[in-house]
Amino acid sequence: MSDKVVVITGTSTGIGLATAAAAVRSDFTTVATLRNLDRADAVRSTGADVRQLDVTDADSVAECLAGVIADYGRVDAIVNNAGASVLGTAENLSMDDFRRAMEVNYFGVVELTKAAMPHLRATGGRVVTVTSVGGIVGQPFNEAYCAAKFAVEGFMQSLAPVAASVGVGICVIEPGAVTTEFVANAGIEPAKEIAEAGPYAPALRAYIERTLGAYTVGQTPEDVAAVVMQALTTDPIVFRRQTSDAAKAFVASTLADLDGSAILNLTSTWVR
Structure with missing residues (x-):
């Protein structure tokens, strides 16, 4: 392996696993992290250095990074990939549901990025974060x-010029539908969710039917991992990368939608 060290989160399945495998093939010294080491068999088979890391636990983040520095002496990049889905609308979700979503999808990203910045400054490194087209386009039942x-995108876009001033590059990766275990890992049971949705049941049924169909024809994790690798290796770094033509078109629909009406007209069709 090369002397370039990348730390990747959420590598038990899907995009994280595919990215770890791609990084190993590209000769990065690859530290593949996951919360539960009982699920590490697949990522171990890639040849990565597998370590435990819970991005919602500050002590876990500090311990993991300290171990990487002790063993390799440097960190050249981090890939913030760990995340979790939450399905439901505001009236039916609890505040704990919202807080859990923020903890893993946002605060975990901030925690690791903040802790890694001194090491990335030393190496002129990069922060690559897997967000989603859902970080640009608000989607029904995904509040x-x-x-x-959205918070991750705002954090990273605000950080990018400041990080660049000390030699650190920032990039966000925006996949659309990806055929991974992400939806399954959300614990979605369509019949149960619809039965408990009350007045929102017809809209939720329409949304689930549309969304499950999209995920059956989505990109592969390897497709997305290839874009992550471009962000890790291509100069100059660009801030935002979509992972497919469909994702580009979807994101463009809101970035060019100054009053917000076009995107709401689009997403409203998902629930009727």
Whole structure:
């Protein structure tokens, strides 16, 4: 492996696992982290250095980074990939649901990025963060998840010029639908969710039918990992990368929508 060290979060499945494998193939010294080491068999098979890391635990973040520095002497990049879905609308979700979504999808990103910055300054490194088209376009029944991803995008866009002033590059990766275990890991049971949705049941049924269909024809984790690797290796770094033509078109629909009406007209069709 090269002397370039990348730390990747959320590598048990999906995009994180595919990114760890791609980084190893690209000769990065790859530290693949996950919260539960009982789920580490697949990522161990990539040849990565597998370590425990819970991004919602400050002590875990500090301990993991200290171990990487002790063993390798440097960190050249981090890939913030760990995340969790939350399905539901504001009236039916609890405040704890919203707080959990923010903890793993937003505060965990901030925690690791903040802790890694001194090491990235020393190496002229990079922060690559897997957000979502849901960090640009608010989507029905994803108020908690999209709010967290919007927060990540705002944090990273605000940090980018400041980080660049000390030699650190920032990039966000915006996938659309990806055929991973992400939806399954959200614990979604469609019939149960619809039965408990009350007056929102017809809209939720329409949304779930549309969304499950989108995920059956989505990109592969390897497709997204290839874009992450571009962000890690291509100069000059760009701030925002979508992972498919469909994601580019979807994101463009809101970035060019100054009064917000076009995107609301689009997403309203998802629930009727």
